[in-house]
Amino acid sequence: MSFSLAGILTRWAAETPDAPALTLDAQTLSWRVLQERSQSVAGALAAEGVGFGDRVAFLDKNGVTYFEVLFGAAMLGAVDVAVNWRLAPPEMAFIINDSGASVLVVHSDFLPQLDAFADALTTVKRIVLVGTPDGTHLPYEQWLSAATPVTEPVRVSENDIALQLYTSGTTGLPKGTMLDNGNFSGLLEMAGQLEMGKDAVN
Numbered sequence: 325m326s327f328s329l330a331g332i333l334t335r336w337a338a339e340t341p342d343a344p345a346l347t348l349d350a351q352t353l354s355w356r357v358l359q360e361r362s363q364s365v366a367g368a369l370a371a372e373g374v375g376f377g378d379r380v381a382f383l384d385k386n387g388v389t390y391f392e393v394l395f396g397a398a399m400l401g402a403v404d405v406a407v408n409w410r411l412a413p414p415e416m417a418f419i420i421n422d423s424g425a426s427v428l429v430v431h432s433d434f435l436p437q438l439d440a441f442a443d444a445l446t447t448v449k450r451i452v453l454v455g456t457p458d459g460t461h462l463p464y465e466q467w468l469s470a471a472t473p474v475t476e477p478v479r480v481s482e483n484d485i486a487l488q489l490y491t492s493g494t495t496g497l498p499k500g501t502m503l504d505n506g507n508f509s510g511l512l513e514m515a516g517q518l519e520m521g522k523d524a525v526n
Contacts, residue, residue, distance in 0.1 A: 365396025482506035
């Protein structure tokens with residue numbers, strides 16, 4: 325089977341289920357828990373009609389939830405679109421619309437930005453809110469708890485897109501840069517070679 329983001333999760337959850345996968349401040353998720361939560365994200369996305377090749381937008385600072393959504397989307401062969409939280413609301417809306425994302429996961433810290441661009445969204449059918457509930461958008465934990473987990477990732481090839489990142493747009497509007505599974509495979513292989521080289525020097 326070719327390399328995939330979902331494959332990383334599946335492998336390490338099987339080999340080291342209780343080892344730490346992510347740590348942020350006082351919060352630590354084991355590989356088992358990260359897999360379980362990502363599988364619930366996959367089920368929640370599937371219930372929204374997200375499938376292979378579809379885009380899922382994420383607006384928040386870097387954190388544990390990002391990786392749950394990243395791996396959850398990967399379970400379906402869907403593509404994660406991380407929206408830079410430093411952008412202005414019109415730029416955020418442009419990226420989300422340009423990607424064609426049907427689901428937007430956003431942290432409550434960015435409700436002012438969301439309120440500023442929500443009316444401009446053309447493709448989003450569901451907004452899921454991480455953090456403090458606002459009484460309007462579906463809370464993230466409620467979204468997960470209602471889902472039927474997806475336990476088997478779809479098969480993907482190295483040429484299938486895994487992540488869509490947007491340029492800074494210094495000479496115009498941001499442009500989507502697509503990274504496939506093969507790109508990630510090459511990056512990890514290169515990182516491994518660099519680590520081996522470091523060990524040889526030390």
